[in-house]
Amino acid sequence: MSLTLVLGGARSGKSAHAEQLVERLAPPWSYLATAQAWDDEMVERIALHRSRRGEGWQTLDAPHDLAGALVALPPGRPVLVDCLTLWLTNRMLADADVTAESAALAEALASRDGPTVAVSSEVGLSIVPDNALARRFRDAQGRLNQMIAARADAVVFMVAGLPMRVKG
Numbered sequence: 001m002s003l004t005l006v007l008g009g010a011r012s013g014k015s016a017h018a019e020q021l022v023e024r025l026a027p028p029w030s031y032l033a034t035a036q037a038w039d040d041e042m043v044e045r046i047a048l049h050r051s052r053r054g055e056g057w058q059t060l061d062a063p064h065d066l067a068g069a070l071v072a073l074p075p076g077r078p079v080l081v082d083c084l085t086l087w088l089t090n091r092m093l094a095d096a097d098v099t100a101e102s103a104a105l106a107e108a109l110a111s112r113d114g115p116t117v118a119v120s121s122e123v124g125l126s127i128v129p130d131n132a133l134a135r136r137f138r139d140a141q142g143r144l145n146q147m148i149a150a151r152a153d154a155v156v157f158m159v160a161g162l163p164m165r166v167k168g
Contacts, residue, residue: 001076003109004117004168005148008158009125015049015082017156017163018117025078025115027056032070032079034087036063049082063090067101067108075113084120084148088141092133102144110151120145122157 004021008014022029031053037043050059062069066087073079081087087105091098109116124142129135149155154168 001113002115002154003112003148003152004115004154004156005145005152006117006119006156006158006163007122007145007149007166009122012158013161013163014119014121014158016052016161017158018080018082018119019052021117022078022080022115023056028077029057030073030077030079031057031059032062032066032081033059034063034066034081034083034090036086036090063087064094067104070105070108070112070116073112073114078115079112079117081109081116081118084118084144085123085141088144089137092137092140098140098144102140102147105144106147106151109148118148118152120148 006014006018006021033046033049035042035046037046053059060069063086066081070079070081084105088098088102091101109118121141122145123138129138149167152167155166157164157166
């Protein structure tokens with residue numbers, strides 16, 4: 001139906017903006033969460049995100065099989081995927097074939113029968129990372145963002161809480 005990609009840096013307002021986009025649609029809404037609570041800081045971040053969401057949201061944890069979770073959603077249901085960056089991190093740490101899984105995820109996002117908003121971080125705007133793993137991650141994230149943006153109906157880039165429409 002429609003795919004919107006919301007990009008931006010850390011604390012740029014990506015998630016809040018994406019939630020607002022989905023909440024413009026009729027509930028119920030699905031929230032596919034990719035974060036894993038590995039430490040106290042992540043527990044707090046997850047709690048903050050949950051506290052912003054009111055009634056009408058159904059949260060589903062999908063830290064690894066995000067494409068499968070998308071396919072399993074009821075047809076027509078608006079969904080927010082937050083976020084592709086944490087999903088990619090999870091898959092890289094699991095030594096997955098991120099090229100194949102990214103392609104499968106892009107297909108699942110683009111072929112959904114329902115409005116979809118996906119959040120992802122733009123990680124390539126800073127200095128070149130000083131280690132090979134971080135460089136591989138930056139490159140894989142850039143390729144994933146390009147793949148999703150090419151299939152998206154709309155792309156929004158968040159800067160200081162302000163949405164800038166890049167596509168659509």
